[in-house]
Amino acid sequence: MRGALARLLLAQAVGQLCLVVAVVALxxxxxxAEMGLFQVGAxxxxxxQPAATLCLEFRIPVARSPGEVAGLRRVGLVALAVVVVLVLGVAAVAGLLGSRGVATVSLSAAILLLAYGGTVLDNAVLIHGGRRSxxxxxxxxGGLLGAALQVGGALLTGSAVVIALGVLLGRLLAIALTWTPVSAPPPGRSSLSLRGSLLSVGSQSIWVLSMQTLTLLTTPLFGVVAAGYVGVAQRVAGAPTSLLGQALGQVSQSLLAPHVREPHGALRRTMLRQMAVLGSLSSLLAVALIVLAPRGAAWVLGxxxxxxxxxxxxxxxxxxxxxxxxxxxPFLIMVDRQAVLFRLQVVRAGVALSAVVGTALLTGDFLLTCLAYAIGESACYVACLVGVLxxxxxxDAVPVRG
Structure with missing residues (x-):
């Protein structure tokens, strides 16, 4: 099992490293300005994405039957298709009205949404089946092909939309090349709670909105070029998360899912071990980034x-x-504690919005605004870890079913 998890982490690291190199090339x-349009679309x-997939990528790994897995994936793909079509509609209207910037951002967003949403839903099925290889x-x-196609698109056209198509095509090829036919399950209804689904979508949407608040609000506050700086900086600062984040999430779900399905009183201990390992690694990465990024950005990026x-x-x-x-x-979604996650994310969104808008209006300083956002986000992540524990x-206090 450890070998399979190590291969999963290594593959994710190599694939995402290719995408980080692609960012440098882009x-x-x-x-x-064109990079800014692509980053805003992303x-x-x-x-x-949470609304488009209904956060079912977190419910599929703990589904109790093949019928439930198939039903949840089907619902997720239908919801994804609906949202993608709506975003494409926005792009079409913007194009007809002659707003190139809005049309480019909307079209890029629709393409990337299809790539990201479709991948996480199908990956969740692999996680449920324990197919880590x-x-x-x-x-x-996905990383190798996506990086190559993005750079190729930039060389040919320099268009944000073409780069987004490179991401989508890379993901589709990766899924096609690793597709494993599964025997059709008996018809089954997906066990979806409307309240739980709404809370999951709301909390995850607020989670990612808080992460993207700086990029999205920088555009009206400081301009699209500044938004491009933030987008690239987030890709650089978030490189360790990009390198391992998806695989860490997949590993975490695969380790926690058995404890959720059959409680044995060891869940908190498992989480503490994960926090200790991840915290130690992330501290070293933060120090390295603080020291190296200001000195190397101009040399690496231009x-x-x-x-x-x-x-x-x-x-x-x-x-x-x-x-x-x-x-x-996402453990909070797996154990139907979406309301807790929702409350945490509402607070986080308020902190992020207040920090960015308040600091920008009071000081008009781009870097001070980034600093205020960073302080608020850090405090909210600590609160989230406390809530998860x-x-x-x-x-763990739930009686073991005998």
């Missing part, structure tokens, strides 16, 4: 992106905390 090939797609290969291929290094250093601490918190937070203790 920064060299694209004008800051931020919108990430914000919409297939998941590892998919993570690796003189136009020198500001990115300072922003990346400012965001190092919250992104380090995200490495620890993000893989564990409390709910794990609560779940």
């Amino acid at each position: 920064a060299r090939l694209l004008a800051p 931020a919108i797609s990430v914000v919409l 297939a998941l590892a290969v998919r993570n690796l291929l 003189a136009d992106y020198a500001t990115v290094g300072v922003v990346a250093a400012i965001l190092a601490v919250p992104f380090a905390l995200q490495i620890t918190a993000a893989p564990l937070a 409390r709910e794990a203790s609560r779940h």
Whole structure:
């Protein structure tokens, strides 16, 4: 089991490292304004993903029957298709009205939403079946192919939409090459609670909206070029999360799911071990980023992106905390404690919004606004970890079913 988990983490790291290298290449090939359009589209797609998939990627791994797995995936794919079509409609209207910027952002967001949402739903099925080797290969291929296609698109056209298509095509090829036919399950209804689904979607949407608040609000407050700086800085500061985040989440779900299905009183202990390992790793990464990013950004990304290094250093601490918190937070959805996660994320969204808008209006300083956002995000991640541990203790107290 440890070997399979190690392969999963390694494959994710290599695949995402390719995407990080692609960001560096894109920064060299694209004008800051075009990079800004792509980053805003990416931020919108990430914000919409929880609503598009109904957060069913967190429910599928703990489903109790093949029929339930099939039903949940079917519902998720239908919901995803509906949201993608709506975003494409926005892009079409913007194009007819002659608003190139809005049309480009909307079209890129729709393409990326399809890529991200479809992948997480199908990956959840692999997690449920314990097919970690297939998941590892998919993570690796998705990163390799996606990076190559993005850079190729930038070389050919320099268009944000074409780069988004590169992401989608890379994900589709990775899924196709790792597709394993599964015998059709008997018809089954998915066990969905409307209240639970709404709370899950709301909490996850607020979670990612808080993460993208700085990128989205920088556009009206400081301009699209500044938004491009934030987007690239988040990719740089979040590189460790990008390298391992998806795999860490997959590993966390695969380790926690048996404790959720059959409580044995060891859930909190398992979480504490994960927190200790992830916290130690993320602390070292944060220190390295604070020291190296301001010195190396202009050299790596080009003189136009020198500001990115300072922003990346400012965001190092919250992104380090995200490495620890993000893989564990979906546990609250797995144990039907969506209301707890929702309350935590409402507070977090309020803190992020107040920090960005308040500091921007009071000071008009871009870097101070980034710093205020980083402080607020860090405090909220710590609160999330406390909440997760409390709910794990609560779940451990459930009597073992004999």
